[in-house]
Amino acid sequence: MFSLRYLVMALPLCFAQAASPETLNIAVASNFKVTLEKLIAAEPNRLNHKLKIISGATGSLYTQIVNGAPFDIFLAADMHRPQLLDQERQLPAGSRKAYAIGQLVLWIPGASSQVNEENLSLFTGNLAIANPRTAPYGLAALSLLEKLNTKKPRLIMGENVAQAYQFVHTGNAQAGLVALSQVIDQAIDPQSYWHVPQQYHEPIEQQLVVLNSSPASTEFVNYLLSDPARNIISSSGYQVPGNTNRD
Amino acid sequence: MIDPDLISLAITLKLAAITTVILFVLGTPLAWWLARTDHVSRVLIEPLVALPIVLPPTVLGFYFLILFSPNNPIGQFWYSLTGHTLSFSFSGLVVGSVIYSLPFYVQPLQVAFESVKQEFLDAAATLGAGPLDRFFNIVAPMSRRGFVVAGTLAFAHTVGEFGIVLMIGGNIPDETRVLSIALYDHVESLQYDKAHLLAGGLLIFSFLLLFVVYYLNRRWQTDHTAAH
């Protein structure tokens, strides 16, 4: 019918409208959300586009993307998911970059003296870590435990580093291997945590993927990798990557 | 090395069975009291019992996490008694499951008890049957169906428990890693074939269980309808 055909022809236009470069949809892993908000708040004038932030577990966000979620940029908490997306979608070179490197800490609330490596070696109580199978912080924690000579603490695995933190915070676990960004964010007394040196585990590299390239996305990524942004990121408890490109 | 999923299956069944038995012992008198009492406290107790039906399991799990912590009285008590935290232990799961599945046991049983006509209990009393005698020889046999439905629902509900275990289980492979958590892990780590296996298995199991219960229910419908 005449009118129906016009309707069908008009449909793509509707979609085009939704994908307007005006609003940038950014999917961010939960643990980086707070830092991202700080970054955006710091330079309100620099970013000329509207930003919509969607946060969640890296895995969930990944699954949504695979099933068609219209995110423009994905800030993951690991390398693995961005790698998968890169391969699956044959993204142009430079779409994937490291933006932060997570730092592991051993946190023992209420410690009477500065927490250090020795505490972990002697610890026998409940030690909370993230699930190594699904979270890079967990994998790092496991790696640390293997390298150190520990007295077999009781490993309690949270679904992610946030839950590991929760276990320690409520007192159910007397210690935990959690993220530096968490203890900084919660203003935990530095005496009660030990910043685990890099050599004990693979870097917890957090990568971003640009799924939908546009002037807006380029502007955003450039900002993220700029010096002011890197300052904010490192003061939030991460290290910043030296190089900007990743294969 | 045994397939970890089989261990999870064993933990799940053990948890459901122990929870159901505990509910049988604790929930039966509660259901009976609720069915029969005129006491004013019933107004409070009934909605309390029903609470786990409406509350998101994560809310319950969250409060359990706080309650079980050695920093708080209950957790402290358990810790001093056993040397272990109540959280991240099978016992902790049992406590959580009993509360989580409580209304699923109590409510159908309460309905069954309420349908036992007072006249039968009166007749039994005049024949010399005291309160316990009346319960075991009149109420219980006449509420047979209610017991089956209550027990089955409590069992099946515990098998499917996820939110609470996620909050307080700690995913310990031979102690608190129940099937629903294992399933979740498989999905999270993109092992979809294993996930399908577990999910499909749970689905079939639950369906079969309910099928049997509803079938029995229908068959027993014909008993006890007429009475003199």
Add this chain to the structure above:
Amino acid sequence: MIALKAHISRPSGFTLDVDLEIKPNGITALYGPSGSGKSTILKLLAGLERGGKGDSIELTSEGTTWQNNNTFLPPEKREVGLVFQQQQLFPHLTVQGNLQFAQQRRHVNTGLDLEQINEWLDLSSLLEKKVDQLSGGEAQRVAIARVLLNGAKCILMDEPLGSIDNPSRSRILPYLDKLHKNLNIPMVYVSHSFEEITHLADYLYVLEKGRIKFEGPMIEMSSSLALNAGEGDLAATVIQCTVDNFDDEYGLTELDFEGTALFVNADNPKPGNRVRVRIPARDVSIVLQKPSDTSILNILAVDIVSFTDTQSPSVLVKLKHKQQFILARITRKSLDSLHLQPGQQVYAQIKSVALINDSVSQ
């Protein structure tokens, strides 16, 4: 003997204010319309009703206090058997199972065993049946048997024939008669059926709106005009006679009613037995002269005592024969045309006389 003094008031407006005694033998009947309090009294006796705040109840049985302000003896300790109108046999047990339940919780050995009770109540064919397979009448017989096996010291019956159809009702009454005759335990019988009451009661309490309106031995009460006035067509008198002999040739039993002969149909009653006889008022007519050449066998010389004073088409006339009384129901027209007066000597013709039971009664 059980004594009950109760004062109960409920928010619904229902009140009970009674002071009564259950005699240690025979059947005490509680008669009245629904809502008059009869069932409540039974429940109080059984211990199924305690009364509430503000109610005062004093209940003793042979000197033991069953209930007062400080004590309450629960039903399972009272040795009182209750037969309800319906819904009492345990549906998850067979008839046999129900009886065993009672027997296992037997209070005392009353000497009644299963065999005897089986025989009285014809239960042998019912034993294996499930409760929902029984007819109303059969269920009631089982309920009665259950109570007997339990060794009850007093049997309470709350409208036991209430939900049984009429033809079956007349089949059960003989069983109740048998019990009345053979048992030494007292019974309390609640009914709103005047027919059942006149058939069974030895002592009667008439209740209205929670209070006792009349009370007295059945024989006396039955000829009470006040009591019968409301019964209309069902008004009846109960009299006591002694069995004289059995007339073989005509198949009739001759009874001695205060020295006068009454002929009834009966199944070989024993001479010398005292029996109760029920005479429906509508079957009694009044004649001024002693009639002759009539087919009616039972004619008595009586004195008119009084009659109901009403404007309705029929009246009840109370007649005295020696020491006992009979009621006659005649039209007001006849009353006027015969110029019947209290004190007048007349004759009563009784068309049908029903022998209630072959029992020793008070």
